[in-house]
Amino acid sequence: MRTALALLLLLAIAAVPGALLPQRPTQPFEVSSWIEQNPTLGRFYDSIGFFDVYSAPWFAAIYLLLFLSLIGCIVPRTRVYLRALRARPPRTPRNLGRLPASATATADEAVADVLERARVELRRQRFRVDVRDDSVAAERGYLREAGNLVFHLSLVVLLVGLAWGALAGYRANVVVPVGQGFANTITSYDDITSGGRFDPESLAPFALTVDRFTAEFETGPVQQGAARVFEADLTVTEEPGAAPYPYRLEVNKPLAVGGTDVHLIQHGYAPRVTVTDGDGNVSFSGVVPFLPQDGNFTSAGAIKAWDSRPEQLAFQGFFLPTAVVDELGPRSVFPDAFEPQLFLNAWYGPPREENGVPENVYSLDVTGLTQITSADGDPFRIRLEPGQTVELPDGRGSITMDGWERWVKLQISRTPGLGLTLGAVVAAVTGLCLSLFVRPRRIWVRARREDGGTLVEVGGLDRADARTGLDEQVDELAQTLGTREDEASAPAQDAGRGANDDGSSPRRAEGHDGGRDDGGERD
Known part of the structure; x- marks a missing residue:
């Protein structure tokens, strides 16, 4: 048990880097940025697995040792418990008066009759009873140790369930603008985290379309801006050739398709823009998701028109759903889109060939690019409202904000062994309750x-x-089997007090004194 506790503490300490540092399976771009900012320390952390803690060999070693330690704890305790179940209750101590609780009584029946009544009463109270000569030994509370064993065994099953889910399961995210669809294929995900036994061929072949997303916020003076309604209306097709059906996706109300769960976890705004290059051609047109930065949905993002000619164009800035420009600068004062505006800076650079290296779609790497400036040399700032167009200096093109859409972020996940894990948790809680509330006596x-x-x-x-x-309980059993010694002497004591009260001699009667002395000797 000490070894298991030490390993459990070690496992908690080993998980600390996973909480403090970005992890490559879920935050690959943040990991690359961290290593670039801290090259020496970053390469060292990467070499020892600090950026993928939960898949590191040393973390798995601690996990497996804890698993083996729990088994090593359960097996010998189970043997001891089975021997205790087969054993008779322990023999009656020689001096019962030395026990933490004791009582004496007198009875008129024979010894065998008293012991039989004791056996029946203790069996009624769910004790295991063993009658020996002039005594009865009884014991109960065996479920306490059973609860301990169930609790520890449930931890082992829980570890198995978690390992099964981690190895064969996956969790992926995808951003879907309203009006667009998503097919459950691995190439459609924005990012994915999966176990070593995950098979892409096992993905459920469903597809969905986000028809509408409804977001409502409090506009009154109390809790202004607080979220009230988040709902996504979907059209779902569970498999090719199947009839589509509508489904309303809400927070904490996932869509379940073929063992796969689809959760609504985030939403935001996506401005719809059109970029025209210096040759007068449309180099980009579509919706661009921007990521919320605060509670008022000030959203940051980047627009990349790499196909622009003769120079490529790129833009970076903020989308403000309810824009206000004051001494604090541009900012959003409410999460709903009452005054949507787009604020951008622009860059240009020579065309470049695609190199296949993935990049963050929500931020702009300005390496090799030059910021577009106005006539006075300051950065050229773009402020757009829906339907407005701004021409870029020096004939480099233009950008138009056609409007905006909402987007939803969906989490698609499958966790095999979830039922096993849930059952283990229920069994562990049950075992813990037994170990806490059952009284071994x-x-x-x-x-x-x-x-x-x-x-x-x-x-x-x-x-x-x-x-x-x-x-x-001891007192009640003594009263059930006979007359308690202190109760038997109470009437005599009262009689003695009555004699003194009426003025008689304080000398006690012989019979009364003998009863007190006899009772004193028995105590």
Whole structure:
């Protein structure tokens, strides 16, 4: 158990770089940028797997050692538990009065009758009972250790389920502008993270079209700008040749198709622009998704018209859904598109050949480009409203904002073994509850014949700390089997007090004194 706890702590420490540094499977561009900004440290981190922590051999080694340690913890404890189930309750201690809870009583029945009543009562309270000579030994709470074993076994099953999902599952993201579609093929994803056993041929062959996206924000004075409604109306075709059907996709209400889940995780704006080059030809026309930067959806993005001639053109800037220009500069004051405007800077450069190297579509690498300036030498700033066109200096072309669309970001994922993982979590919680709330307890009853009746001794012991109710249970059992010694002496004590109250001599009656002395000796 100590080894498992140490490995669990080591696993948590090993996961820290994965939380602090960008990870190549999910943030490849951020990793490249980090290495460029910190070349020496970045190359060192890359060599030891800090940019892909969860696939690193040393992380897998800790994971597997924890798995083996849990198994090594479960197997011997299971053997001990099985032996305990077959064993008889422990023998009755010689002196029950030394136990944490004890009580005595007297009964008129014979010893065998008292022990039989004790056996029946303890069985009714769900104890395992063993009758030996002049005593009864009883024990319950075996489910506590069973809960511990179920909890630890569930952790092993949980690790298996997580490993299965990580190896054979995948998670991908795609940005789809309203009015456009998406087919579930690996080339359609913007980015994808998958396990080593992922098979692209296993992708569910569905397709969907984003017909409409509805976003509503609070316009009143209370919580102004807070999100109220996010809904995407889709047309879904589950497989080629199947009839399409409508589906309303909402946050926390995913679309499930063939074991694949489609979640709505983000939305934003995509200005629709047309770029004309210096030769008068349209070098780019379409919607360009811009990424939100704040709660008012100030969105950043880049427009790349690499096919422009005689020089290639590129633009970078912000789309503001509700634009205001004041002493703070251009900014958006509300997340909905009440006054949409596009603010851009422009670059130009010589045409270049495609080299096949992927680049971030949301940012612009200005290497080899020259910023377009105005007549006074300042950067040429472009401010566009829907339907407006701006001509670039020196006849380099023009750019038109035709309008804007909304886009949605969909997460497409499949996690095999999810049912196994969920079942393991439920079993682990159940086992933990059993280990916390089941009270392992032992009760012993001894009866022996004495003058005038049968003396009954009851003792109890809890096998777990911080338990309550033991004293009460022992007292109740003693009262059930006979008359408690302190109760039997109470009437005599009251009688003695009455004699003193009416003015008689404080000398006690012989019978009364003998009862007190006898009771004192028994205690």
